[in-house]
Amino acid sequence: MTDTEITADLVRDLLQDQHPDLAGLAIREVPGGWGNQMWRLGDELAVRMQRMDPTPELQLKERRWLPPLAPHLPLPVPVPVRYGEPTERFPKHWTVMTWVPGEPLDHGSIIHGDHAADTLAGFLRALHVEAPAEAPIAADRGAHPKYCTDGFENFLQAVVLDGITADVRAVWDDAVTAQTWEGPRVWVHGDLHPANVVVSDGTLSGIVDFGDMFAGDPAWDLAAAWVLLPAGTASRFFDMYARADEAAIRRARGLAAMKSLFLMLMGQNGDRGLPGGKPHWGPVGRAALDRVLEGV
Secondary structure (H helix, E strand, O other), X not given: OOOOOOOHHHHHHHHHHHOHHHOOOOXXXXXXXXXXXXXXXXXXXXXXXXXXXXXXXXXXXHHXXXXXXXXXXXXXXXXXXXXXXXXXXXXXXXXXXXXOOOEEHHHOOOOOHHHHHHHHHHHHHHHOOEOOOOOOOOOOOOOOHHHOHHHHHHHHHHOOOOOOHHHHHHHHHHHHOOOOOOOOOEEEOOOOXXXXXXXXXXXXXXXXXXXXXXXEOOHHHHOHHHHOOOOOOHHHHHHHHOOOOHHHHHHHHHHHHHHHHHHHHHHHHHHOOOOOOOOOHXXXXXXXXXXXXXOO
C-alpha cells in the first residue's frame, strides 16, 4: 500500500517529470479500481497507478505481454504506451495505456445477448492460443477446480443463499470430477468479471485489466459464459467457441459458480462498508449464479 494520496495534481506532476509531452492533457479520475487506480488522460489514454497491489508484478506483466497480443485480438484492450518508474514522490509503478471506451458491465447491461455471445467467443478463440514457454503461470488461479475447493467452500459459507446451497455444491462437485486440461498451455485472461469488460450499444465492446493473465487452462475464461452473458446464451457461446469439450464446460461451470459467489461476497462486504466491497456486485453475482444453475 502507498501512503501517498493519488490526486490529479500528482498524476500531472509525474507526467511532467517523466513524460512532459502528455502533461497538458486533461486528467479525470475513473471510479472503481482497487489494486490500481485509473485516471483518464485526454480522450485516448489512461494512467494506471499502482495502489493496493503490494508489488508491480501485474503492471509489469501487462507491459510485457499486451503489446504483442493486442494486434491479434478482435476487441479493444488497454495497450501500454509509456512507462512510469518509481520516484521519491511516488514510490510505485504507473503505466500510460490506451483507453478502452465503453461502460463497465457492472454499471451497464447487455441487451443483444446473441451478439455478445458471438463476440466473446470470437475474442476468446483469438486469445486462447498456445503461449510461449516464458509466459507467466498463475500461482493463485488457473488450477483444476479440485485444487480450489477450499476457496469455493469459504465463499459458499460466507455468502447467504436461499435454499440453493446443495445445488451450487453439486455444480462444483461435478467440476471437481471433470477431466484435467491436457492441451497446450494457452493465454488466459484469468479475471473475466463484469468490472473487467466494457459494453457499448448493448453488447460487449472491450476487455480490460489483464493483470492476472496467465498461460494454462482456458476453462478459467470460459466461465464467463455464465458470469458475463445473459441467460440462455451460454449454449450459443460454446457453439461459437467450438473448442471446449464436455470436461472443459464442466470445469468452467464450476469455476463460474465460484466466481459468482465471490461477486456476491464482495457485494456483502460493500453492504457492510468493508474496504474493497462493492454493494452493486451482490445482485450481479446472484444473477450469474442463477444462470450457472440453469446449465448450458
